[in-house]
Amino acid sequence: MDKVVFGQYYPTDSVIHRMDPRIKLLAIILYIVTVFFLVDYVMYAAIFLFVLTITFIAKIPFKVLLRTVRTIIFLVLITSIINLFFTTGEELWVEWKFIKIYREGVEHAIKLALRLILLMLFPSLLTLTTTPMELTDALESLMSPLKLIKIPVHAIALIMSIALRMIPILMEETNKIMLAQKARGADFDTGGALKKAKAMIPVLVPLFVGAFRRADELALAMDARCYSSVAKRTKYKVMKLTVKDLVASVVCLAVFSLVFLNKYLWGFDEMILALFK
Amino acid sequence: MPIKFENVNYEYPTEDKSVVAVKGVTLEIEDGSFVCVCGENGSGKSTLAKLMNGLLAPTSGVVTVDGRSTATEEETELFAIRQKVGMVFQNPDNQMIASIIEDEIAFGPENLGVPREEIGERIDYALSAVGMTEYRYNTPYKLSGGQKQRIAIAAVLAMKPEVLVLDESTAMLDPKGRAEVIKVAEELNKQGITIVLITHFMEEATRADRVIVMNGGSVVMDGTPAEIFRKREEIERYDLELPVADAIAAALIGEGLPLEDRIYSASELAEAICRSK
Numbered sequence: 001m002d003k004v005v006f007g008q009y010y011p012t013d014s015v016i017h018r019m020d021p022r023i024k025l026l027a028i029i030l031y032i033v034t035v036f037f038l039v040d041y042v043m044y045a046a047i048f049l050f051v052l053t054i055t056f057i058a059k060i061p062f063k064v065l066l067r068t069v070r071t072i073i074f075l076v077l078i079t080s081i082i083n084l085f086f087t088t089g090e091e092l093w094v095e096w097k098f099i100k101i102y103r104e105g106v107e108h109a110i111k112l113a114l115r116l117i118l119l120m121l122f123p124s125l126l127t128l129t130t131t132p133m134e135l136t137d138a139l140e141s142l143m144s145p146l147k148l149i150k151i152p153v154h155a156i157a158l159i160m161s162i163a164l165r166m167i168p169i170l171m172e173e174t175n176k177i178m179l180a181q182k183a184r185g186a187d188f189d190t191g192g193a194l195k196k197a198k199a200m201i202p203v204l205v206p207l208f209v210g211a212f213r214r215a216d217e218l219a220l221a222m223d224a225r226c227y228s229s230v231a232k233r234t235k236y237k238v239m240k241l242t243v244k245d246l247v248a249s250v251v252c253l254a255v256f257s258l259v260f261l262n263k264y265l266w267g268f269d270e271m272i273l274a275l276f277k
Numbered sequence: 278m279p280i281k282f283e284n285v286n287y288e289y290p291t292e293d294k295s296v297v298a299v300k301g302v303t304l305e306i307e308d309g310s311f312v313c314v315c316g317e318n319g320s321g322k323s324t325l326a327k328l329m330n331g332l333l334a335p336t337s338g339v340v341t342v343d344g345r346s347t348a349t350e351e352e353t354e355l356f357a358i359r360q361k362v363g364m365v366f367q368n369p370d371n372q373m374i375a376s377i378i379e380d381e382i383a384f385g386p387e388n389l390g391v392p393r394e395e396i397g398e399r400i401d402y403a404l405s406a407v408g409m410t411e412y413r414y415n416t417p418y419k420l421s422g423g424q425k426q427r428i429a430i431a432a433v434l435a436m437k438p439e440v441l442v443l444d445e446s447t448a449m450l451d452p453k454g455r456a457e458v459i460k461v462a463e464e465l466n467k468q469g470i471t472i473v474l475i476t477h478f479m480e481e482a483t484r485a486d487r488v489i490v491m492n493g494g495s496v497v498m499d500g501t502p503a504e505i506f507r508k509r510e511e512i513e514r515y516d517l518e519l520p521v522a523d524a525i526a527a528a529l530i531g532e533g534l535p536l537e538d539r540i541y542s543a544s545e546l547a548e549a550i551c552r553s554k
Contacts, residue, residue, distance in 0.1 A: 158374075165376045168418050214371045218329050221372035224332060224364040225436065226356040226388040236383035236396045 008068070010128045016058035017129045017135045021138035028126045029251045035118045039264045044114050050255060051121050058129050068124035069117055080109040086170050089100045136161045141239060142145055155229045162218070166211075177203050279440050279471060280306040280329050287324055287339035287494075298324040300494040302338075306440070306473060311466045313474045313482040313502075316491035317475065317516040325491065326444040326475050330362035331355050342440075360389060365439030367445040369417075369425030378404075378428055379413050385436040396435075403431035406468075407461050423454025427461055440471040447476060459484060479512070480520035483540050490515055503539050522546045 011017070016024075039046055055065050089104030125136075140157035147153050178188065181202050188199050287299040292455045299321045306312055306329075316322040327333040328340050340347045342358045349355055366372045375381040382403050385442045404410045407427040417425055418453050426446050433441060444461060447455040455478070463484055464473045469490035474481060482488045490498035492515040498505055505512065508526040510517055519527065522543045529550070536549055 010436070131378070161376065162374060164318075165373065169370050197281075207455075214368075217366065217368060217371035218374070220327075220332060221366055222374065224330060224359055225385040225514065226359050227384070228352060228356070228388065231388070232351065232471050233357075233387045234390050234396065236358055236387055237380070237391060 008062050008124070009128050009131050010064055012059040014058045014129070015244055016054060016125075018240055018244070019129075020239055020273065021130050021134040021250055022141055022239060023139045023241070023245045024126055024130055025135065025142065028122050029250060031122045032119060034259050035115055035122070036117065037117075037259050038111075039263050043259055043262050044118075045110070046257055047118060047255075047259070051118070054125055058125070058126055060125075062240065064128065065121065065124060068128075069120050072116060072120050076113045078111045079116065083112055086110040101168065129257055132164045133161060137165065137237065137239060152229060154233070158229075166214070169214075170207065172212060174207055176195075177206050279308055279343055280473075281339075281341045282328070283339045283341075283524070284394065284503065285328060285335045285340055287321075287328060287333060288336045298494055299328065302494075302496055303494060303500070305488065306471060308439070309466070309469055309471055310487055311463070311472045311474070311485045312487045312489060313476065313485035314489045314491060315476060315479055315482055315517055317477060320491040320515075321494035322475050322477075322491045323444055324327050324339075324494075326442050326473065329440070329442055330359045330364055332364070337368065346411050356389070361438055362440045362442060363433030363436055364442045364444060364529065365426065365429045365433055365446045367448050369422060369429055369449070373417050373425070373431055373432075376416055376418075378415055378417055379411070381417060381428060382432045382435045385432055389436060399435040399437070403434040406434055407431045408466065413537075421454060422450045423457035426454065430458070430461055430465075436464070438471060441465060442473045444475045445477070447478065447481065455481070477517070479517050483520065483523070483542075490517065506540055 026083075034047070038047060052062070055062060084101060084105050085099065085100060087105035087108045088100070089102035092104035093103055093106065094101040130138075136157050139160070140153055143151070143153045143156070157252060178186075182188070186199060186202060188196065188203075191199070282302050282304045285299060285302045286297065287298050288295040302325065314322045314360070317474070324333065328335055328347065330342070331340075331349070334340075334348040342362055345354060345358060347355075347358055349383070371379050374384050379400055382400045383396050386399050391399065400413070401410075403414055407430050409424065409427050409431060412428070417428055420428065425445070429446070430441070430443075441462070445459070447458050450458065459474075459481055462472050462474060472485075474485065476482070482502050482505070485502055488498070488500060488502050489496055490502065490505065497515060498508070506519055506523045507527060507530075509524060509531075510537060512519055521544070522541045525538055526541050526546055526549075534550075535553055539550065
């Protein structure tokens with residue numbers, strides 16, 4: 001089924017895909033918060049296990065999930081290395097000329113890397129299992145209380161969905177314009193960054209002019225179909241919470257409370273260390 | 278009588294001088310008719326179309342739809358007119374709002390506040406009327422031009438219009454796509470929907486039961502296709518071209534060949550010439 005032509009949506013027929021997008025969105029926000037409450041390695045491991053379980057249920061190959069991490073691997077490495085060298089602590093592990101590495105530094109670096117990877121994994125899980133349209137609908141629904149303070153929630157959601165719809169069209173147009181310019185001898189591939197950027201100008205100008213023309217025509221077409229941001233509209237697609245959404249919410253909250261309790265009450269690492277002593 | 282023009286003028290306001298696009302047009306479009314408006318570029322035919330559903334209000338004169346003037350500021354009044362007079366534009370990509378066909382068709386009824394269950398029924402009806410039922414859950418992005426325009430027609434049909442205005446909707450299509458759209462228009466006309474087809478392809482006029490030729494903003498010819506096609510020289514003066522078969526037929530009649538005075542397709546003409554020894 002070619003439902004989506006862009007983005008990283010990975011279509012399977014899993015329970016996770018069919019979940020209410022609002023719950024998924026809220027869960028992801030909750031987990032991003034959770035990541036900042038993780039203290040010890042056991043919890044990190046637990047959360048990673050949790051991510052892998054979701055990925056498994058969602059029938060997404062781990063390879064696909066890992067691919068999303070690859071984009072930030074550089075950031076992860078640099079921040080970890082900086083932390084490794086510049087964190088000072090009490091237990092000195094390595095000392096060589098001016099370089100001093102402390103135990104705390106190593107720990108910091110590892111945890112930071114894990115944290116960054118988790119911060120990338122969770123939103124990826126969302127976009128892999130939810131279409132952009134569903135996300136837009138979810139946002140509209142979740143933001144609807146803002147209507148009370150006169151924020152045009154519906155208009156914002158509509159703008160987002162039109163933007164999403166226009167992405168493939170504008171991409172196609174960009175390609176066409178580039179080919180047209182190439183046919184007339186334009187060179188996009190050689191030269192330094194500045195030269196390449198300059199070469200893009202004859203592509204961008206017609207692209208923008210075209211986009212404005214499209215916007216004009218689209219507005220006319222919407223007028224012709226009686227669109228009004230103020231009138232009372234009905235909605236054809238209604239999102240409904242089902243049992244699986246409730247179950248998912250409970251599981252998510254349970255994991256979150258576990259992490260939270262661990263931070264403020266227990267401390268699994270110490271417990272395990274105590275066992276070995 | 279759904280649409281009535283009374284001495285209508287329309288001027289496009291520009292910076293120094295205004296451009297008169299429609300001059301002193303008086304005409305009536307009757308219920309259930311299939312009207313074709315022909316004219317070269319800049320003849321005012323598209324402006325005429327936009328005057329029919331209140332997208333433009335006349336500078337002087339009156340346009341009425343079912344007795345309601347289109348020159349109203351009242352949104353509910355305008356919406357009532359636009360619901361009755363649906364409009365499909367030239368570029369299919371610039372008139373679609375949603376990324377999924379079902380949502381696209383729901384947009385109009387949603388704007389009108391049609392109850393949810395009924396929108397579902399209307400989508401069924403509209404898609405089957407244009408023969409696109411199996412594409413309901415697809416994205417419009419990968420369809421052919423003709424299919425996209427059929428979806429655009431379905432999106433208007435879901436609003437249950439009495440008149441369907443096709444504003445150069447075939448201009449960007451290949452011959453196959455053009456034939457698809459015209460076929461749908463003919464079928465809808467049989468079901469009682471008034472069709473106003475704006476075009477510069479005269480062969481599309483053969484299917485109509487009335488042809489209006491515009492030039493320089495005025496209606497210069499108005500009659501049945503047979504009446505219009507007979508006046509070959511006059512048509513050519515307005516920079517329009519008769520379909521080849523009819524041009525030949527007109528020339529032969531002019532030379533005294535006893536052909537029946539009607540519209541011919543290529544094969545019909547060949548047969549008629551063979552029979553007319």
